[in-house]
Amino acid sequence: MDDLTVGGPEYIVDRDIAEVTSTSANLSLCLNVEKCEIVHRHGTVIKSAVLGSFTPVTPDDAMLLGAPLLPGKKLDITLDMCCSTLSRAVSRLSHIEAYEALVSLRSCFCAPKIQHILRCHGHQALTTFDDRKSGLKLVTNCDLSDLQWLIQAW
Numbered sequence: 001m002d003d004l005t006v007g008g009p010e011y012i013v014d015r016d017i018a019e020v021t022s023t024s025a026n027l028s029l030c031l032n033v034e035k036c037e038i039v040h041r042h043g044t045v046i047k048s049a050v051l052g053s054f055t056p057v058t059p060d061d062a063m064l065l066g067a068p069l070l071p072g073k074k075l076d077i078t079l080d081m082c083c084s085t086l087s088r089a090v091s092r093l094s095h096i097e098a099y100e101a102l103v104s105l106r107s108c109f110c111a112p113k114i115q116h117i118l119r120c121h122g123h124q125a126l127t128t129f130d131d132r133k134s135g136l137k138l139v140t141n142c143d144l145s146d147l148q149w150l151i152q153a154w
Contacts, residue, residue: 005064013038014048037062039069067117075117082114098142 038054039062046052068075093101
């Protein structure tokens, strides 16, 4: 097990962490406290010694599996990084066969992650990302009509 998310009031989270720790010991696993984070509002006092040893993260900076939990500065930074990666990938994908490039573009290179993040948050950059017609033209070396663009299955 690599990632675990637990939520709720402090006493419940503390109890759940104790359960995970005791159960994982039977499986020869251990909780890496140095990598553990606790998301709470700034100024909240954590009473539990175990939870107090976790790295504090404010809700605005919280990430879950690489995606920001809330819209704001962290979301903008994450989207900029993903768009940069996607742009670099599109420019390089034009050098391989069109089918392989299209499959790679559709399933890799941050495209699904960007779409998911933008649609979950209703971000203003969604319209910019949806204007990816030129990247698809470059990768496939095909000029798509407006109708083809509308009915293509992303």
